[in-house]
Amino acid sequence: MGNGIWKLHARASLREAPDGDGGILLDTFNAAICSCNGTAWTVLKAMQKGAKVHQIVAKVRKDFEVDKNDAERDILAFIRTLRSMDLVDGG
């Protein structure tokens, strides 16, 4: 995984849940819907404008109590999943 900027692809559309706890990621290309918890939502919002991994980690650690290494490992795994779905560019 590169150290560059990760940005959500234009085909990914984000909709926040009415109660503000997470939301859904809609892949507009195939209408696939992914439900996201609060942590995933923070990562996706960070990537909407584009962000480096360390910036995303900082955002997540600001909102959630999590160890830096655990956060980085989980965020990288999440980015890998998004990349396999063609929903993220960069790195």
Add this chain to the structure above:
Amino acid sequence: MADRIRVALTGFAGLDTPEPGTGVAQALRKGSRGNLEIVALGYDTWQTGAWLPGLVDQIVVLPPLASGVYSILEKILEIHEKTPLDALIPNLDLEVPLFTRLKPQLEKAGIQTLLPTQESDFSINKTSLARFCYTHDILSPNTVHVTDLEEIPMRADHMGYPLMVKGSVAGAAKVDNSDLAQLEATVLHAKWGGGVLLQNCIDGDEYVVAMVARVDGSCLGMTPARKLGTNKFGKAVVGSVVNAPDLEKTSLEILAKLNWRGPLELEFIRSRVSGQYYLIEINNRFPSWIMLSAYAGSNLPVALLKEILNPGQRRCQKPKVGTSFVRDVRDFAVSSAKLRELERHGNIEITTQPNRTRRNRKRKGAVVGVTGISAFEEVLAGCGVAESLRRVPEVSCLIGLVYGPFDTAAYRNNTFDVIQQLPGKDDADKLLDRLLSIRAKSGLDVIIPCVDFEIRRFFDIREALENENIKVVLPSQKAFEARSKERLFLKKVNRDWGPLQIPQATTLRKKGDLKIAMENQGFPLTLKCETSSVHVTLNAHHALSVFRQLRDDGHESIVAQPFVHGEEYSFSAICADDHSVVEGVLIKKLCKNETGKTWGATCVDNPYLQDSLSEFLKHLKWTGPVEIEMIRDFQNDRFVMIEVNPRFPAWISFTRSLGINLPQMALRMALELDNRSPRQIDRDRIFMRSCTTPPADPMDFAEIATRGILNHGS
């Protein structure tokens, strides 16, 4: 559309495979500002979509298509003479070439259309499409047209399985072996003629594109969507607008090769392996899901009508991506006098306004949970029960209990206050835990189970629920077992039930039993299981195919009975603790779908039969709701019992229209409230059902799928 416009549409029938006219009319209605009159044209009185309250202004019965183009033209010109029509939009495949032929006469009379040429239309019909795709280098699955049905097994084996068998006009089935291929081909050929098409299956997701082409063949608008859920007929029940540039590009390239005018639908499968779009079908009309274009802000029927009246319209805006629909049903009642008027005069004016009712907030009453609220494959009884309980004073909160996000009535935000997901089909303990957790969070006083497969599970947990003060509206388990098909039809009941007849049956445990049943009972032969549809088989080959299929589907108990010819009746009632019938309604089925489900009915009065049914229920020691289905044998006029269902039927909301709301009465019984006020049946009512395509929010799918709850109340 500034001035008053009067448009004639066809395609309001089709029941559970709805013709597109209903959706087109709804889209036009949504896009008009009260300046539109819609005339529904059809071929019989049971165009149930046209009867939807507030949809059309006039219904007209045309002569059958087989009577020829000029008798249809004559009827249309007769209507036109009385109240002029501005435009005509045909919505059925077979009508498009016919109206293309009539175009000069219609336009001369002042009725505008936008239709393809006969050559364009012919090039895309189901039997010509493979050639069109080959000629224009369009990717499509291997397809052969077989006119000699004896060749089906050989051709099917040669192509390999799974395989699609398609009718020459409509209808399709996926098959896995030559027996099924032969069976489906026989059925489709008998219905549509012209042989069948065999088409290789492409593994992938289904995409559909609705389009309108201007008179010069250019694209006026398009709505691309993905089918998220398809029923057993392959019809889209859930769909969502997508933003797929390569799909749009492919569609525009195909349109350019078609030289098309007017509406059309392209159907594709996107290969899971290559990601390429395979064209599987082109339809010469709008699809039945066309309301999606209106929800997405790119109303194609409105665009078409504008183009018909003023050619050269600007391209429609792009549809809003993610906009979704769910196919649901709406039950309603119409005046029997109006139906009779249409039958006798072939033409009626409709003045009904749509019902605009809102849920009451902050009511006093019980919290009631209803299961079986789906019309995905067939309309389940919970849909009708919920409509019967909507806004009744005894209910403060109506909970829809679903098994997944595609339980289609879950999105009726005017009916349910909240939707709660139940666990899968097998585990009674998990079901109990879930119901108790719902009770702890939002309260739950009464549950009305409405799906056959879940009823045994509810028996398992009934006592535990009642210990928690949750009432379950069900018969006793003993009565439930006594009405099972094996017990009911195989046990000799030495009793005269008057006009009611309980037929004998044979249990089929192995192939040899079927052979004996066929020899003894002949054909048509009915094969039934405890929780599946009835299959009427016509010959030994057919019976064997169905028997194998039922066994493969895991049905252990199959019974065979001689088929009885006659009109179908259904009796729904509720029985008190002393097993007497508190109230019951007897209906005659006037309109059924292909699986025999009721889509049109009238209430009938037959005290002699109703007394016998009451006696029979007392004999079974029944309590709570029940439905008894019967056929009136045309030879001896006796009412032959087909089935006893331990729940309300799907048509039950009709009892509310008649003035004796049976689910409300059952609820009152469960709440130990008095039910004795006298009731008058309003007999001038006919039950009807039509498909509708309400909008749905992808967020709501996700809420149900992941959180198991969808709140309509706030």
